[in-house]
Amino acid sequence: MLSVQPKRTDSVKYVKEFEKYIRKNYDKRTLETLSPFLTELEQARSQITSSQASSSEQASSSLQSNALYYRYLKAIESRLPVASTDIKFTWFDSLGKGKSQASNYSLEKLGVLYNIGAIYSKLGADIDLKSPDGPKLGLNYFQVAAGCFDEARKLAVEQRQVTTADTSPEHLSFLTNILIAQAYLCMYDKLDKTTASKVNLSKLSQTASKNFGQAYELALNEILSRSVPDETRLSLRYQQLVYSAAARYWISFIEREQGSKTGKGFGKGVARLRSAYDAIQKAMQIKGIRGPMLDVGRNLLTLIANEKESAEQDNMRVYIDNIPDHFTLSDPEDVNMIQPKFPPMVDIMSPIAGQDVLEILVSPEVLQRIAEYKDILQTINIEENEKAGLITREISQNLEAMNLPHKLDATSGENGIPEAVWKKIQNIQSQGGVNQLEQSFNNVMTLNANNAKYCVELEGNLTREAQEDATLRNNHGSKWTRIPSNEANAQLKHELNTLRVKLAQANEIDQKNKQMFDRSQGNLNLLKKSRSELDVELPSGNSLNGQRSQSASSLSEALKTLETHQKLLHEKMTELGSSIEQDNITESLIRMEETKMNKESVFNQEILKFRPIREEIDRAIADLRNDLELVRKCNSVFDSDRTNSQGNPARIEFLQRVEDASKVYYELTGNIAQGIQFHSTLSRHLSVLHQKILEYVNARTAEKNSLLGGLEKQNKGPVQQIPYGMSQAQPQAYFPQPSAYPYQQGAFQQPPPYFPPGTYAPQQPGYNPSAPFMPPAFPGYQQPPGQFPPPGGFMPPGSYFPQQPPYHK
Numbered sequence: 020m021l022s023v024q025p026k027r028t029d030s031v032k033y034v035k036e037f038e039k040y041i042r043k044n045y046d047k048r049t050l051e052t053l054s055p056f057l058t059e060l061e062q063a064r065s066q067i068t069s070s071q072a073s074s075s076e077q078a079s080s081s082l083q084s085n086a087l088y089y090r091y092l093k094a095i096e097s098r099l100p101v102a103s104t105d106i107k108f109t110w111f112d113s114l115g116k117g118k119s120q121a122s123n124y125s126l127e128k129l130g131v132l133y134n135i136g137a138i139y140s141k142l143g144a145d146i147d148l149k150s151p152d153g154p155k156l157g158l159n160y161f162q163v164a165a166g167c168f169d170e171a172r173k174l175a176v177e178q179r180q181v182t183t184a185d186t187s188p189e190h191l192s193f194l195t196n197i198l199i200a201q202a203y204l205c206m207y208d209k210l211d212k213t214t215a216s217k218v219n220l221s222k223l224s225q226t227a228s229k230n231f232g233q234a235y236e237l238a239l240n241e242i243l244s245r246s247v248p249d250e251t252r253l254s255l256r257y258q259q260l261v262y263s264a265a266a267r268y269w270i271s272f273i274e275r276e277q278g279s280k281t282g283k284g285f286g287k288g289v290a291r292l293r294s295a296y297d298a299i300q301k302a303m304q305i306k307g308i309r310g311p312m313l314d315v316g317r318n319l320l321t322l323i324a325n326e327k328e329s330a331e332q333d334n335m336r337v338y339i340d341n342i343p344d345h346f347t348l349s350d351p352e353d354v355n356m357i358q359p360k361f362p363p364m365v366d367i368m369s370p371i372a373g374q375d376v377l378e379i380l381v382s383p384e385v386l387q388r389i390a391e392y393k394d395i396l397q398t399i400n401i402e403e404n405e406k407a408g409l410i411t412r413e414i415s416q417n418l419e420a421m422n423l424p425h426k427l428d429a430t431s432g433e434n435g436i437p438e439a440v441w442k443k444i445q446n447i448q449s450q451g452g453v454n455q456l457e458q459s460f461n462n463v464m465t466l467n468a469n470n471a472k473y474c475v476e477l478e479g480n481l482t483r484e485a486q487e488d489a490t491l492r493n494n495h496g497s498k499w500t501r502i503p504s505n506e507a508n509a510q511l512k513h514e515l516n517t518l519r520v521k522l523a524q525a526n527e528i529d530q531k532n533k534q535m536f537d538r539s540q541g542n543l544n545l546l547k548k549s550r551s552e553l554d555v556e557l558p559s560g561n562s563l564n565g566q567r568s569q570s571a572s573s574l575s576e577a578l579k580t581l582e583t584h585q586k587l588l589h590e591k592m593t594e595l596g597s598s599i600e601q602d603n604i605t606e607s608l609i610r611m612e613e614t615k616m617n618k619e620s621v622f623n624q625e626i627l628k629f630r631p632i633r634e635e636i637d638r639a640i641a642d643l644r645n646d647l648e649l650v651r652k653c654n655s656v657f658d659s660d661r662t663n664s665q666g667n668p669a670r671i672e673f674l675q676r677v678e679d680a681s682k683v684y685y686e687l688t689g690n691i692a693q694g695i696q697f698h699s700t701l702s703r704h705l706s707v708l709h710q711k712i713l714e715y716v717n718a719r720t721a722e723k724n725s726l727l728g729g730l731e732k733q734n735k736g737p738v739q740q741i742p743y744g745m746s747q748a749q750p751q752a753y754f755p756q757p758s759a760y761p762y763q764q765g766a767f768q769q770p771p772p773y774f775p776p777g778t779y780a781p782q783q784p785g786y787n788p789s790a791p792f793m794p795p796a797f798p799g800y801q802q803p804p805g806q807f808p809p810p811g812g813f814m815p816p817g818s819y820f821p822q823q824p825p826y827h828k
Contacts, residue, residue: 020201021251026110026113026133026134026137027111028067031108032106033060040103052379067081078138090370098378099380101124107121108127110182115183129174132168132170133168133191136166139363140160154208159360162199165198165359169195172191175188184242188449189243190243190246192450193449199230200226200228204262207224210223221352231258235255254308260302264302266295275330285334286338287340292330299316303316381609389604395626407588407592417650425671425678427571427657435553440678456684456688463691470698474515481712484719488501495730507715511711525701528690542680557673558667559670571660573656595629599629607625
């Protein structure tokens with residue numbers, strides 16, 4: 020079994036740098052209060068720098084150290100802005116000599132998650148699968164390791180910039196595929212090959228082969244081709260072929276058994292064995308394979324060769340059934356039982372003891388200004404996304420109307436999937452693919468349900484207090500002299516109803532997304548397939564002369580230029596998103612509050628830094644409009660050229676299905692990302708409203724007790740009280756559980772002063788719950804920051820986002 024090499028990192032002087040930051044912005048007492056916590060933080064960081072994982076005991080200790088430090092990161096990322104210090108996190112490439120440096124917590128969390136996944140992969144690889152619990156433990160370790168790398172992949176996408184090859188989304192997907200394949204092998208190894216279901220053995224083998232194959236194809240990617248060792252690449256190809264052969268071997272028993280009963284179909288089982296024999300022979304020709312892996316191949320070769328010879332003789336003597344060409348057979352069926360598991364078994368989610376001291380760092384006034392500034396940045400990002408989304412949709416609609424690019428691909432004479440189409444599919448698979456899309460849907464629906472339950476709980480708190488007040492008012496009549504609850508809580512009810520309306524609008528969008536997903540299942544399944552599977556399904560091209568005409572070449576070049584500029588726009592949008600996320604002006608805002616400066620002048624000065632990148636985005640959009648006009652002209656010439664009229668309609672239709680699936684995937688990915696962001700933000704507002712209701716109930720309770728005390732003195736006897744049952748603790752049972760989205764954790768706590776990357780934060784104080792939300796059908800549906808789709812994606816109408824206040828450009 021393969022394991023992953025952990026990343027190395029340099030030490031970080033947290034105490035020195037954060038003390039400088041605190042001295043600069045706070046008083047001596049604040050520094051004295053925080054010093055012990057900072058010392059513990061630096062010690063936790065030093066533990067992961069020096070930890071080893073060469074043995075099982077060391078791996079367990081290193082796992083605990085990394086998990087503890089990850090919890091510290093979650094505690095400080097929203098309170099101590101590392102970008103305001105001289106701290107630079109450094110992580111070295113485990114595949115080469117490169118390194119990445121940055122002053123942001125995303126890189127640090129990415130490195131820690133990577134190493135937690137690497138440790139779990141080692142624990143899985145070291146398991147003795149022959150022990151009673153070996154297969155089960157190995158399965159769990161590989162599944163959790165895959166979950167850590169999958170979570171790290173999301174952080175890598177969030178960072179919007181390639182750091183080192185090992186933390187690229189492609190490499191993290193590569194590792195996830197390998198670990199999931201090995202998890203299936205643990206299940207396969209556990210089964211008794213003489214008594215187990217041949218169908219199950221075939222499915223497990225085929226699924227392992229498919230995952231090894233996807234990893235192998237990613238290893239050929241231009242990003243990984245020079246980083247993944249040849250030994251690893253050859254090992255993946257070997258295992259892909261071996262377990263593909265095993266899948267065909269096992270399913271042949273079922274096909275021959277059915278053929279022997281019906282008198283027809285035995286030949287298919289023989290063809291399956293011939294296919295298995297070809298695959299295992301190819302595997303055994305791969306050089307450099309040694310040890311148990313080689314023994315598995317040798318034993319399987321012997322089994323397949325003997326079974327093939329016996330089956331061919333039986334068919335010749337007894338069944339005399341037609342043996343089809345084994346190249347025409349479809350792949351055996353696979354399964355989808357194992358998904359990456361996150362969070363891991365080790366605790367990386369619990370709060371750190373003593374982290375409450377961090378709450379003294381930022382005053383409510385500065386917190387409010389941060390929220391206002393973040394709203395302005397969010398408005399900038401939405402505005403730029405609207406412009407980019409408009410040109411992206413225009414390009415998509417025009418290409419679809421011209422039947423491009425598949426019309427051009429269908430006339431090329433190629434028999435396999437076109438390279439450009441496969442790269443698009445591979446990019447989707449490296450992002451987690453359709454399975455990740457479905458998992459994200461579940462996260463959205465969970466957040467939706469949790470917010471709905473939270474609304475019910477808050478309404479119940481107000482209702483119980485009002486019922487208590489009504490009972491006491493009825494008992495004491497005119498002596499009960501305070502304002503009725505229905506008047507006192509009117510504003511709170513209004514805020515709650517406003518949030519409920521917003522939740523209902525979001526729920527409507529969620530349901531539409533679910534319907535779109537269900538309708539598109541057939542096409543989306545194409546995005547799950549390997550290149551070889553698509554090559555088999557895709558009808559061949561049939562151009563007249565096998566060579567492209569001049570008009571076809573011109574159109575192809577125009578499309579390439581268009582794609583190049585689409586990528587450039589994507590890079591500029593991600594650069595803007597990254598700059599906005601990492602922008603931190605906490606120190607400026609602290610000085611602004613101290614000197615009573617005008618906030619508008621400070622904000623306007625700060626947003627000037629984004630002008631150059633916004634101008635570059637405008638130029639990229641202008642280039643795309645020129646490119647699109649050139650494509651239209653080239654397409655007109657192409658259509659009038661008779662030598663280009665022989666495209667295979669079936670091939671065009673198939674490629675159109677792939678293109679439609681890609682569009683739906685990117686549309687749903689953007690929609691779901693917005694949904695998660697919206698529901699997380701809404702849950703924060705509900706949490707703030709919960710605090711308001713608590714304060715209201717506490718004030719009403721104190722007022723009630725005062726009134727009852729006065730009545731007791733007047734009556735010279737105890738007055739009956741109605742106990743009020745509102746809990747003083749937040750209803751944690753209704754909160755979302757830790758999920759795949761890092762910025763959701765702690766979403767129901769008091770909003771932090773410095774918001775981590777990926778968090779949309781118009782939080783308290785200063786939150787206006789009556790602010791209008793953009794209705795679900797409002798044009799200008801926007802990707803959240805940094806989620807701008809790659810070329811070929813588009814942004815449909817509709818939005819989760821609230822309307823933002825105007826800002827000064």
